[in-house]
Amino acid sequence: MYSSLLLHSKKCLELHKSRTFRAITVTLLQNASPFHNHFSSVPTTDPDSVLNLLTSHGFTSTQISKIITTYPRLLTLDPQTSLLPKLQALQSLGASTSDLTEIVSKVPKILSKRGSKSTALYFDFIKDIIHNDKEEGQTGKTTKLLRRSSSSTTTGKQGNKIRNVTVLREMGVPQRFLFSLLVSESQPVCGKEKFEGSVKKVVDMGFDPKTSKFVQALHVFYEMSEKTIEEKVNVYKKLGFRVEEVWEMFNKWPYSLKFSEKKITKTFETLKRCGLNDVEVVSVMKKRPECMRSSEEKIANCVETFLGIGFSGDEFVAMVKCFPTCVGLSAETVRRKIEFLVGEMRWTLKDVVGIPPVLGYSLEKRMVPRCGVIRVLVEKGVMRRGRGGGGGDGIPPMSSVLACSDKVFLNRFVLKYGKLVPELMAIFGGDKKKGYTTTKKVKGLCLSVS
Template identity: 30%
Template structure:
């Protein structure tokens, strides 16, 4: 739950909220904690607007036109110089940014930069932020920017992390705290149930605080809920892969249908992971490249399907990562490529810190005849470090006392490379 500051902000929140009662439900079906229309009206009534008046003032002389142009040029030049000297932009970036914002005195932008620096933004981060949203230099620090920073601190975002997030995408600083950020937070809290998960989603994309949830996100989550996907799985998908849920509703329904037809269990996290993997043209293109790489290493179509069913994310790994791991396991360890498809999780492990050091231990055990050749990869690569040491190092202390030094030496050598 947010801290006192957030509770203070809630006093100004439009509309009632009843997130506490609905978010505590333990049933599989997901119900939303408050009516969306209270926060995000779908159909806003047209308000009567006064007719726009266009007043044409003829220039008294060519001289006044020249004076106006000279003033504009001066402001433009001052802005560009300021962006280079005070914000660290390149001359080209400053010239482009000065077309979007102009000022002729340094007082207001200086106050914005002072606020950002006092809250831990580095010069490089300020440069990125200003380059992306130069209009923020004309914001009022105390009344506009500071309350938003304090809100994010109040839900647990550290200063260093917030600076990193906002320099990557400063859009939240341009939106209304009361009308956009706080209602978004209420929605997220009602669904994810903890600030920690909200922060996790924010790390993936700050747009979780900027969306109209009635458009795609809420309908997409409701669709999965109706299919029988548990709320815990929905929370995992939203906390770690929110971009999958932000697809258009039509595309998302089709993606979910495709995963259901593949035979994935709706009650397990692997289902929502598969939904994430096949979401979007980018992921699908990566999938096709991964299939080609696995095929080069001898995987059949059935092997690829088995691996995808066990760990969907193995289909969006980088080609380099796949090749390096397969190269070592197949060529160095002499393992059949198909055996790796039975345990695709090992493809995510560090080659230097985990796979090679542990495999060196296995080599010693094989050479001494203490381990059979048909050992399972999952038995020594998947367990946590303590369990691995207990079974494969300390368990053979009498027969192979050198195992611990082999493990440490190999780790030191691979990490130093």
């Protein structure tokens, strides 16, 4: 059964233990799930005792930081009755310190499994995958060890999970998705026939197993019946979507079919209250179905933020139509970027309206380095002043500075300026003090500057 499924798919395509850290861990716990009110105070288990236990078993500060960030609930587990027996059991079975720390760092939720035997089973399976990928690469053939795991006598839920995850791995699903599927309780790898049918649907729709969308689509088909999916499609049809448009959205963001009728309808109506008409709302949701994640309150706050900064209602609508992600940006993010673009670089709000995707660019990684290069060119007088459509002091148009690729930017504003290249490359690379003295490859362009 599983071999035919595979054939079908190929055919189709130092942590500080201080009060500060303690406060951070409590914050992580509070934000870890929709039920964070249960953890509104410091957990009964002392987080320091958990950290001490991990340190004593060879985990580095970096690894512990990664574990707590990935799975903050670990801090609520009792170190003596829950965590220690599992760590000791793994060591008694021959797990080296390096294997133990590497695997738990990658998949900390493995320590939440009930019973040492269950933990050991998942641990061995994860170790096989990691070691196999190191030796042969993700697309290499599975080792005999993995095949033995997938066809082992392990039965029930654990057996299904291991077998199904092995199938997904052979299809090319990356480690980071496999491990989260393996250790979670309610996931689409728990079944057998239903799993096979769900994977077949996802493959038939052309999803690439190497992407997160493949896993999202698998969730949807596994968790929802055909009748439920049909009902969700009908909700969109009532709002003006064609059936093919609904599936276009699904291909962009599979979770678009997971929302309730109430949520879908409310998002539609909220966008209309922003000034969009029915046709424009359909267009926005088609472009960015992820905007349905934004609550009514968040969308309202977004509108208030843009209008408060000085954009008109019509300008906001124009930006949303061009860049629907606008409705999901936080007020702080919008203000910081506008302050930099308009307040410091002296472009105008109309410049932003003309290229709203700029609000999605990283301030630290894209805007600041590129604009730093432009400022140096202007200050040194080597850039022509008064170029049309630019900002104050001869700053070039926003689009020519921020909307181009790294390669185009470097050719346009760095490489042609001779003796200034080392200084400009240092700024572009984020280092304003040191010259650029090594070889740097930027999206296909190899630069050697000394």
